Amino acid sequence: MVDVPAPSGAVFELLHDYDRRLEWDTLLRDARLCPGWSRAQLHATSVCTGRWYLGGIALKTEYVSFRPPAVAAVKMLNRPPFFEKFAATMLHRDTADGGSSVEYIYQFTARPRWLRWLLHPVMGAFFRWETRKRLLSLRRHFALREGRGD
Numbered sequence: 001m002v003d004v005p006a007p008s009g010a011v012f013e014l015l016h017d018y019d020r021r022l023e024w025d026t027l028l029r030d031a032r033l034c035p036g037w038s039r040a041q042l043h044a045t046s047v048c049t050g051r052w053y054l055g056g057i058a059l060k061t062e063y064v065s066f067r068p069p070a071v072a073a074v075k076m077l078n079r080p081p082f083f084e085k086f087a088a089t090m091l092h093r094d095t096a097d098g099g100s101s102v103e104y105i106y107q108f109t110a111r112p113r114w115l116r117w118l119l120h121p122v123m124g125a126f127f128r129w130e131t132r133k134r135l136l137s138l139r140r141h142f143a144l145r146e147g148r149g150d
Helices: 008-015 113-145
Strands: 002-004 028-033 045-050 058-067 071-076 083-094 100-110
Touching (some): 008 083, 008 100, 008 113, 058 083, 100 113
Antiparallel strands (some): 045 058, 058 071
16 A cells, blocks of 8 residues: 555546556556547456566456546456466545555466466565555656655
């Protein structure tokens, strides 16, 4: 969880704005909604592709929950290398100081099954590190906009 110097509505809006996603997201080299969707919403699908040094893996996801400005959740639809299942929930809460907090909760199952004993701890460590990095980048994005430079 990370505190952000902006209300939950503004953070929620930026986090799910695929035209602006690469302004702050350190994991991705491409993020787009699938044809037929012009904005994030319930059942919208998107494809997010990781940076090349992270393998360039593309996850196609569907929004299975979308309740601005509080909650959005996605589940993986495709089967990229190393992923059997993936899902994530983003929780936004306003704080007393006029800012908000963002929590990113994910779960995954690695494949192939016979390598899960190795892949789960490695992928888990990577996701913990990268999630923290992404959320701090999101906070920095809003701090710079506010002129705070945090």
